[in-house]
Amino acid sequence: MQQADEHHGGVGSAYLGNLVYGGLDGIITTFAVVSGVVGAELNASIILILGLANLLGDGFSMATGAYLSSKSEKEFYExxxxxxxxxxxxxxxxxxxxxxxxxxxxxxxxxxxxxxxxxxxxxxxxxxxxxxxxELGLLKETRNPLWEALTTFGAFCLAGAIPLLAYLADWIFALGLPQDTTFFTALGLSALALFGLGAAKVLVTERNFWRSGLEMLVVGGLAAGVAYGVGFLLKGLGV
Structure with a gap:
């Protein structure tokens, strides 16, 4: 008798959502910072300062939020x-x-x-x-709040560092790259990472691979465009 194929995740799959969504947030927010600074025509050192501050600050904030949310759900269930x-x-x-x-x-x-x-x-x-x-529609949450926080923070920082790679390489190796070159390199790397992680969402949502990737690419592009526009306007106001 033939049995239907069933695919079940292992222990790590319980935190797949934290990895994917944490990574997506990291890329979008960091590249938005980069775009805003470039729009304001500030130098690369400002990009690194704000980018790294955003990376660690927002990453810690997201991890704390994930921890407290998961802990609250478990406490409510109990x-x-x-x-x-x-x-x-x-x-x-x-x-x-x-x-x-x-x-x-x-x-x-x-x-x-x-x-x-x-x-x-x-x-x-x-x-x-x-x-x-x-009666209550509640299932016991098996994920560990600490692991949720750590996976969210790790994914946010690793993926969020991608838009900064060109600027970090230029700074560390003193390459002296033009700002346009570093920005478009960051743009290309961020676009590839956004599409890849957006496509990886299908492991959680089970949607179409291409559509999911393109959706995240558009969302990330819009966020970067808004940030660039704000930076450009502030530059025009003499900030």
Whole structure:
């Protein structure tokens, strides 16, 4: 008998979203900084200062946000689970009636609903798990908040450094490249990285490879264009 192919992620796949979206945010925000400075016609040292400050500051901010968000979700789940466990222990008849009604509302025949109820309520832990899913629509979060923060920060910094590579190389090796050359090199590298990470989103969203990549390329281009325009306007105002 032939079985359907199933593809399940390993441990690392649980943090794939943090890697992809952290990387995308890193590229977009850093290249926006680069574009704004170039639009204002400031020198390359300003690009490095603001770019690196953005890289570490925003990266840390995103990592902190990911950590606190994940931690809050876990705490909320545990609080609700404790409440459901208390209700199961102290008001079992009411909880049985509630779970049965939920199964009936889902379209199960009364006989099947009663059988499912009997199976779920045999074990208190399984019973509480069923109430969490059926009544509250909550699934237990298995990801570690610290790992979410670290993967977000790492992806943001690594991908966000791409728009700065040409400027870093010019500074470290004293290449003396014209600003137009470094900017267009940064533009090309950022475009390739944006498309690649946008396409990599399909591993999370399961959408079309090309469409996902082009969407992120357009979004990143718009963000850079806005930043360039702001820098150009500020330059015109004498800033």
């Amino acid at each position: 609080r609700e689970r404790a409440r459901e466990a208390w209700e199961v222990e102290n008001f079992p008849d009411g909880e049985r009636a509630e779970l049965l009604e939920l199964y009936l509302k889902q379209g199960y025949p009364p006989e099947d609903a009663a059988q499912m109820l009997a199976i779920k309520t045999r074990d208190p832990q399984r019973w509480v798990d069923a109430m969490m899913v059926e």
